[in-house]
Amino acid sequence: MSIPGKIHIDWSTYDPGDGFDAVIGPGGQPRPAAAELAHTLGELSPKELADRQKAAEAAILEMGITFTVYSEGENIDRAWPFDIVPRPIARTEWDGVEAGLKQRLRALNLFIDDVYHEQRMVADGRFPGALIKSSKNYLDACQGANPPHGVWANICGSDLVRDKDGTVYVLEDNLRVPSGVSYMLENRSITKLVFPELFRRQKIRSVDDYPAELFNMLVSLSPRPGDDPEVVVLTPGIYNSAYFEHSYLARCMGAELVEGNDLVVGDDDCVYMRAVEGLTRVDVIYSRINAEYLDPDVFVKDSLLGVPGLIRAWRAGNVAIANAPGTGVADDKVVYTYVPEMIRYYLGEEPILPNVPSHQCEDPETLEWVVENLQQLVVKPANESGGYGMLVGPKSTARERKEFAGLVRKNPRNYVAQPVITLSTVPTVIGRKLEPRHVDLRPFILQGADMYVTPGGLTRVALVRGSLVVNSSQGGGSKDTWVVG
Amino acid sequence: MLSRVAERLYWMARYLERVENTARLVGVFGELQLDLPEETGLDWSLPLTMLGQKEAFKSASGDEDELHFLLSSQDNPASLLNALRSARENARTTRDLVPTEAWRTINELYLGSRKRLKEMANRPSSGYGADIIDRCHTITGILDGTMSHGAAFQFVRLGRSLERADMTSRMIEVAAAIMMTGREELRHQDNSVWRAILRALSAYQAYRQYMRRRIEGPQVVAFLLLDELFPRAVMHCVQVLDEAASQLPRNKATRKEITALKARLESVDVEGLDHPSVKRYVDDLQRDFASIGLAVFETWLNPMRITQVR
Numbered sequence: 001m002s003i004p005g006k007i008h009i010d011w012s013t014y015d016p017g018d019g020f021d022a023v024i025g026p027g028g029q030p031r032p033a034a035a036e037l038a039h040t041l042g043e044l045s046p047k048e049l050a051d052r053q054k055a056a057e058a059a060i061l062e063m064g065i066t067f068t069v070y071s072e073g074e075n076i077d078r079a080w081p082f083d084i085v086p087r088p089i090a091r092t093e094w095d096g097v098e099a100g101l102k103q104r105l106r107a108l109n110l111f112i113d114d115v116y117h118e119q120r121m122v123a124d125g126r127f128p129g130a131l132i133k134s135s136k137n138y139l140d141a142c143q144g145a146n147p148p149h150g151v152w153a154n155i156c157g158s159d160l161v162r163d164k165d166g167t168v169y170v171l172e173d174n175l176r177v178p179s180g181v182s183y184m185l186e187n188r189s190i191t192k193l194v195f196p197e198l199f200r201r202q203k204i205r206s207v208d209d210y211p212a213e214l215f216n217m218l219v220s221l222s223p224r225p226g227d228d229p230e231v232v233v234l235t236p237g238i239y240n241s242a243y244f245e246h247s248y249l250a251r252c253m254g255a256e257l258v259e260g261n262d263l264v265v266g267d268d269d270c271v272y273m274r275a276v277e278g279l280t281r282v283d284v285i286y287s288r289i290n291a292e293y294l295d296p297d298v299f300v301k302d303s304l305l306g307v308p309g310l311i312r313a314w315r316a317g318n319v320a321i322a323n324a325p326g327t328g329v330a331d332d333k334v335v336y337t338y339v340p341e342m343i344r345y346y347l348g349e350e351p352i353l354p355n356v357p358s359h360q361c362e363d364p365e366t367l368e369w370v371v372e373n374l375q376q377l378v379v380k381p382a383n384e385s386g387g388y389g390m391l392v393g394p395k396s397t398a399r400e401r402k403e404f405a406g407l408v409r410k411n412p413r414n415y416v417a418q419p420v421i422t423l424s425t426v427p428t429v430i431g432r433k434l435e436p437r438h439v440d441l442r443p444f445i446l447q448g449a450d451m452y453v454t455p456g457g458l459t460r461v462a463l464v465r466g467s468l469v470v471n472s473s474q475g476g477g478s479k480d481t482w483v484v485g
Numbered sequence: 486m487l488s489r490v491a492e493r494l495y496w497m498a499r500y501l502e503r504v505e506n507t508a509r510l511v512g513v514f515g516e517l518q519l520d521l522p523e524e525t526g527l528d529w530s531l532p533l534t535m536l537g538q539k540e541a542f543k544s545a546s547g548d549e550d551e552l553h554f555l556l557s558s559q560d561n562p563a564s565l566l567n568a569l570r571s572a573r574e575n576a577r578t579t580r581d582l583v584p585t586e587a588w589r590t591i592n593e594l595y596l597g598s599r600k601r602l603k604e605m606a607n608r609p610s611s612g613y614g615a616d617i618i619d620r621c622h623t624i625t626g627i628l629d630g631t632m633s634h635g636a637a638f639q640f641v642r643l644g645r646s647l648e649r650a651d652m653t654s655r656m657i658e659v660a661a662a663i664m665m666t667g668r669e670e671l672r673h674q675d676n677s678v679w680r681a682i683l684r685a686l687s688a689y690q691a692y693r694q695y696m697r698r699r700i701e702g703p704q705v706v707a708f709l710l711l712d713e714l715f716p717r718a719v720m721h722c723v724q725v726l727d728e729a730a731s732q733l734p735r736n737k738a739t740r741k742e743i744t745a746l747k748a749r750l751e752s753v754d755v756e757g758l759d760h761p762s763v764k765r766y767v768d769d770l771q772r773d774f775a776s777i778g779l780a781v782f783e784t785w786l787n788p789m790r791i792t793q794v795r
Contacts, residue, residue: 064577064592238578251581262487262788274488274788276636277734278795 009041009049009434016436020166020424022087033090033484036202040195041085046432052194053429056084059193065186065244080183081477084194087426087439087459091205091485097160097168097443098453100352103343105156105445108173108330110346112152115329116142126345127338134413135335136383137176137328139291141298145315147324148221151447154322155214155286157181160441160457161356162424169356169421171440173339175323175331177288181210181444182245183478184458185252191480205455205483210444211252214286217448218253221320222283229283231255232273234263236289236305246288255286265309271319284320291325322448333382333416334360357419361412370417371408374401377417379408392468394420423468426479428461438462440470441481456481490582491640492786493575497583498628498644500572501591505621506652507536507565508614510659511556513685515609517663520677527663529555535659538563552609557602565617566602569595582637587627594620642729643781650722651774653709654767656682660702661763679705691715706763707755719770720750726777734795739780746773 016024023034030038041049057079065080114120115132122129132138157178159171188207192199215231222229235246237259250257262273263282272279287294293303295310313319329335337358340351359377361367370377373393380390391404408415425436443457459479460470470476514532521527529551533539541561542554549558558564573595576583594617605613625645632638660682664675679700683689688709695712696704712718727743730736749769758766783790 061596062589062593064580064588238574243578247578247580255581256487257490257581258487259489262489266794272794274791275795276486276488276491276640276785276791278793279791280795 007045009044009046011038011042014427014434014436016425019164019422019436019438020162021436022089022424022426022439023085024427031088031090033482034088036198036484037086037088037195037482040198041427041434049429049434050432053084056082056190056194059190060186063186065183080186081463082187082190083428083437083461083463083477083479084191085427085429085434086191086195086480086482087441087456088482088484089456091203091483094205094455094483096352098455100170101158101443101445101453102451103347103349103352104158104170104173104339105153105447105451107342107346108156108175108339109151109153109447111342112324112327112330113150114346116145116152116326121342121345124345126341131332131334131413132329135329135332137291137326137332139299139326139329141311141315142324142326145324145326146317148223148320149447149449152324152327153330154217154221154324154446154448156445156447157442157457158445160353160443161421162441163421166424168353170339170353171356172333172336173331174442176290176328177242177323178442178444179242179245179288180442180458180460180478181454182248184444184454184456184481185210185248187458187478187480202484207454207456210454211249213446213452214249215253215255217446217450217452218255218284218286218320218322220449221322223317223320224283227283230273230281231284231286232258232263232282234258234260234285234287234289236260236293240288242288249286258282260289260303260305260307263307263310265307265313269309269313269316269318271307271310271313282319284322286322291328294321294325333358333380334362334413335382337416356421359417361408361415361417366417367408367412370415371405374404376420378420379404379415379417382414382416392420395468420468423462423470426459426461428463428477428479430465435465437465438468438470439479455483486582486636488786488788488791490579491636492782493579494582494637495640495644495781495786497572497575497579498641499648500568500575501621501624502645502648502652503568504565504572505618506648507555507568508617508621509685509687510535510652510656511552511565511605511609512614512618513656513681514659515614516684517678517681520681531659531662535655535662536563550606553603553606556606557599559599566599569598582632584627584631586631587624590620590624590627594624636733639729639732640785642725646722646725646729647774647778647781649717650719650726651771653686653717653719653722654770654774656686657706657709658764658767660705661760661767664702664760675702676700682709686717688715688717703755703758706758710750710753710755720747723747723750730781733785735784739777739784742773742777742780746770746777749773 014024023030023038025031060082061079121127153175155178157174157180160168161171162168184207218231219229233246233250233255235243235257247257258273264272266272271282273282289305292299293305295306295308296303297308298311314321337360340355343349343351359366359370361370375393377393391400423438423440426439427434428437439459439461441457441459444454446452459481461477461479462468462470463477510532518527533542533551533555542551545560547560554561556565573591576588576591580588601613628641660678663678679702683692692708695708709718711720713720715721723743723746727740730739730743
């Protein structure tokens, strides 16, 4: 209800352009799942809006919600950039996305298990074997290993994007050490402070179960079931960009947060941690270290992050590691293009969620086409994350395109080209106004004895007008995500 | 709990206590300068000496004065600012064990401290010192009142008590050193010096209840060293140390060092201590503190020494 004489946030001046906006639908009307939100925002004055944003930022600083930036000078942790306007998604729509994500992870895990065993999908001619051998993340040491429940990727963070027409695509599956879930949880607790009235007035699915679900999943991997298993979170240390999250999850689960040199593998091939009480047996390691650094005896020799003998203990079945070493073989932007085929092959189902149409540069004809059309394409290296090393065609200079054409020609296996997707938008506080900004979404999927999907996930937002880069390491922010209804 | 985590908690507690005690020391010294006649010529080099920072100050390249060096210097690793940063860093990296409210208070205290410590160095009586002490009390209260009293908490107590005992002994040394300067003007100031020391340790009221006579050097020293009930007296701290150590496994070596320190305390002849012998005695105590610190490190905090399966 508007108060006479008061200036309000005015939706009629909000222009989402030709993209899909999460709050304002066709004809300038709020979408049903966003109606309460649009109404509440519309009752705020521009100053109240800016004040709420400022209060949220102050809370983040005081609560010490940070991410780490390399070489930031004296303080290595930096406040988490957050926007108060949440992104609403209708429950009915979310149910379909959730089913699609579960389907995808089941197929991916069957694929990884197959890669490290008989490679039936290759034998049946449905997947090119050359891609496995040339994958940087394929680990010979994992051949024949049998992680609990046959599941390799226990924690997956899939990036979803929405195109102009509203279609939800999977952009990539992060299967190595996906991060961001702690920010999803913190974003929710801050948003509850900012808009308590909206949580009372409608049903917004809770995300708070995640740490308990994660812990239960990890316990389900223990080699000593029935006992009270010792679960630890393995971090590369306090300088890692996701250290806040490692610490956060350990705290929420009541698990020890360990570094490589806190662990030692005994003569009995069991893993122990160096505790004040003496060496203490470890059953499950939630590893936040890239697999190639886990064990200097097997992988990168001079790794100071890992634990000598860890792979031996893991292969002997004396300790579980999540995600299992070797999982990265399926976290590759070329292998990604085969996920729909994996779903058909292993599950005999049609994919619920589509991939973004992708072109592999390995095929010579495709390579030429990609190089000629660089300006209309997004080109990504197969193995990088965090938005590094990619070319966004429409935003690139002629010189960058020339440089990239050279890179792609030199190593076509390592590149995938995709059409530019006009990412959907969500209203975002810019000064005292709301303006549309592009977003993506990273839900988190767990698979152990059971499966679990976070309702919603981490919405990342490109704070610069028109920008499509949402990574926090490159100036992106984040928002709470509401599954409403 | 992990050795490495125990080490961070122990240092978090030590740094917090150091932050509080440095603020106390600066407070008392600022007040003393107001109370004592100008010709006594006390300056800020004395507290620097007491905190073992005199040499570092001399070799520092910056143009900061003693008080800035002590409080807000970025280059002085032992400045209050850097102690606070270390406390925060140790808390940040043990957030799985430090109660959230304690972390928030430490973080808030740290944010903006650089600017405020600079102001405090310009005007020591600005009130920020008292504010720091208050916040430290809040943190201590949160830890005592909400942290589970298991092993993690015992490492907090070990760090806190060792640092506190150390600082109380240094305060006694400050008083002795002031009076040892031998200046005629100071001869008649004993009373104000000891009163200031008691105030700095929040011990004035407790001392008054303990000793109803006028304030006299030997009695103050006896109280600050030997009282079992006053929380900042060395003997009390030593008892807390022993209690904390006894609740941890494999505590023999550490408790042996604690017992040796206790014996040294019990054998002191307070009446016979003149100012130079106070200094020697405090030096001995500080060597004992260092031995206890080393035993704690070697038994529990050094992960490479953990080799036996529990």
